[in-house]
Amino acid sequence: MEIKRLEETGYLFQQDGAKPHVHHLTQNLCLDHFPSFIDKNHWSPNSLDLNPLDYCIWDELAQSIDWNNVAPKETLIKELKRAVKQIRQDVVLQSCSSWSSRLHRALEAGGCFLKKLITRYSLISSEEEEEEPIEQFWHGFPLAIDDEFKSIASLI
Structure with missing residues (x-):
């Protein structure tokens, strides 16, 4: 599974503000599968x-x-x-x-x-x-x- 491979690298996973990325189901999936996932409420400003x-x-x-x-x-x-x-x-x-x-x-x-x-x-x-x-x-x-x-x- 790709998530497991990413997790093993020590990288953090964060998405941009696209509608599919901020949707509650996507956010929940990422929160459940990425221990270091940064949720949309803690993203830096779009800069x-x-x-x-x-x-x-x-x-x-x-x-x-x-x-x-x-x-x-x-x-x-x-x-x-x-x-x-x-x-x-x-x-x-x-x-x-x-x-x-x-x-x-x-x-x-x-x-x-x-x-x-x-x-x-x-x-x-x-x-x-x-x-x-x-x-x-x-x-x-x-x-x-x-x-x-x-x-x-x-x-x-």
Whole structure:
């Protein structure tokens, strides 16, 4: 049984907020079969900053895909499978190892990481304190801030 194999690895099991995952029958099944299951009432907020897939892996995957080779569905599937195999183990490990630091920063920001980032590291210049470059704030995180984030931040 898959549950038994997962249990033996020492990993915790947690789902996202999809309706089938938060349904009481699913929650009860998981609570009954996963000794370390984290129920929906104790999940962290839905934050891209706390999900390694969102803050690192999807970007790594997207950079590995040959976008000129994904027109029909079949080639997209093949290209996704190829790209997943290209994700380096050190990237996965680094993204997971930065999670505790990200959680700490999210807690400092009262659960609103972006707001804290903008307030503390002031993208709008302040006369009282020297502005810290945003790249410096992200030093040690798996990926540099991408252009999309910079363009969103510049609008604020």
